[in-house]
């Protein structure tokens with residue numbers, strides 16, 4: 001398989017200039033495995049992207065938490081993929097469940113965003129995942145399949161894609177998926193990609209888990225064969241993010 005472990009930190013809408021500087025100081029001092037073992041990306045709010053890029057250790061990369069669906073222009077309040085490229089920001093998270101829910105980002109809209117960001121040369125972390133209601137109704141893979149199809153319909157090249165499976169019921173709740181639950185969905189995602197994209201992409205693409213990951217549960221989750229890393233929310237704002245990165249060892 002040989003998929004390099006990937007740990008993303010999604011800072012969401014958090015931080016002040018002072019607090020993010022302090023957080024970067026902690027991250028810069030953290031002892032973590034080398035870059036050939038783990039890839040680390042942190043995603044600050046837009047307003048801190050240049051600052052964090054200038055302060056962050058060179059073995060960590062920076063991501064935006066969103067990007068507009070087409071070339072910039074008369075789209076008040078939006079940030080374009082071109083502007084992220086211009087700032088030297090290599091990664092972008094797209095289709096996070098909070099944006100899908102709060103801003104009604106449809107599967108098709110997310111798929112178009114992923115395709116456009118890749119076309120502009122960004123590396124992309126598309127997010128998929130089901131709500132508790134959908135899981136309890138046995139619809140988990142129906143939902144995720146629809147989300148994946150909307151992406152696969154528009155994406156030709158997958159080498160710059162890291163897929164994040166983030167069950168909505170685990171995000172911010174402290175109710176982390178069990179290792180078996182995470183592994184089961186990751187396997188089903190990989191099987192879907194094998195059948196609908198290619199076996200090669202399915203074996204290469206990294207599928208990372210997000211939803212209440214912390215320093216206490218990261219190791220067991222990391223040892224699941226199809227869990228290739230994490231997209232961490234709350235715990236990425238704390239020193240324990242370093243412990244989560246160490247789960248790559």
Ligand SMILES: O=C(COP(=O)(O)O)NO
Nearest residue numbers: 010171172211212233234
């Ligand atoms: O939304 C998340 C996960 O958030 P938590 O780790 O706080 O559950 N990652 O993008």
